[in-house]
Amino acid sequence: xxxxxxxxxxxxxxxKDKTGNTGSAERTVQVIDREQAGIVYxxxxxxxxxxxxxxxxxxxxxxxxxxxxxILNYSESTEYLVKRIVNEGHTIAIHGYSHDYYTIYxxxxxxMNNLSQLREKIKASTGVDTTITRFPGGSSNEVxxxxxxxxxxLVKRVLDEGYRxxxxxxxxxxxxxTSTSEGVxxxxxxxxxxxxxxxxxxxxxxxxxxxxxxxxxxxNYCKRNGFVIDKITTSxxxxxxxxxx
Ligand SMILES: [Zn+2]
Numbered sequence: 001x002x003x004x005x006x007x008x009x010x011x012x013x014x015x016k017d018k019t020g021n022t023g024s025a026e027r028t029v030q031v032i033d034r035e036q037a038g039i040v041y042x043x044x045x046x047x048x049x050x051x052x053x054x055x056x057x058x059x060x061x062x063x064x065x066x067x068x069x070x071i072l073n074y075s076e077s078t079e080y081l082v083k084r085i086v087n088e089g090h091t092i093a094i095h096g097y098s099h100d101y102y103t104i105y106x107x108x109x110x111x112m113n114n115l116s117q118l119r120e121k122i123k124a125s126t127g128v129d130t131t132i133t134r135f136p137g138g139s140s141n142e143v144x145x146x147x148x149x150x151x152x153x154l155v156k157r158v159l160d161e162g163y164r165x166x167x168x169x170x171x172x173x174x175x176x177x178t179s180t181s182e183g184v185x186x187x188x189x190x191x192x193x194x195x196x197x198x199x200x201x202x203x204x205x206x207x208x209x210x211x212x213x214x215x216x217x218x219x220n221y222c223k224r225n226g227f228v229i230d231k232i233t234t235s236x237x238x239x240x241x242x243x244x245x
Pocket of ligand 1: 045099
């Protein structure tokens with residue numbers, strides 16, 4: 001089943017009897033991709049960081065689960081983490097060489113360069129040519145509205161150029177309003193659903209101990225409650241937001 005068909009729909013039935021009376025009834029139906037139902041994709045943005053990423057990798061290894069890392073540009077001193085992500089079987093993915101909204105969304109070419117620059121670097125470090133990506137701020141961001149319509153043009157362009165992009169449908173809140181690991185745990189576990197795939201937005205930027213401290217409990221919640229944790233691949237159906245600019 002193609003992902004575009006999945007979702008919640010309202011169906012209206014119309015009927016007319018012999019005497020010409022008409023009636024209608026509404027039903028709500030859910031169309032589910034069975035293969036994706038109950039899968040949890042743990043994703044980590046804005047790394048790698050020396051303070052958080054290695055510990056996240058340790059937990060993932062202990063728990064024997066795979067995740068997806070949407071990384072930013074990295075230095076020589078953190079290249080080992082990029083290699084470690086790949087060597088331990090996780091998906092390495094492109095967030096962007098830069099995360100600076102006021103630079104990267106200036107033009108489509110600047111954005112595409114911001115992607116390909118990091119793609120090339122990851123390839124040189126790991127041998128992996130990744131085409132999996134996530135827009136800084138998500139495809140629904142409005143911070144790019146200083147360049148009207150850029151997101152509408154970019155979502156088309158990245159797909160045309162062979163990338164696949166992933167937003168999220170579960171937010172840990174760890175880059176915004178949530179300041180405790182209990183909060184991160186509640187935000188994630190409270191939003192997981194069995195009738196769809198769940199793309200969980202988290203961050204492994206420096207100092208993000210609240211997510212690090214919640215991670216083991218989140219993984220165990222998934223295992224106890226019949227969810228299957230997996231990594232994003234090029235065949236994973238995209239989870240995307242509605243573009244707002
Ligand atoms: Zn980010």
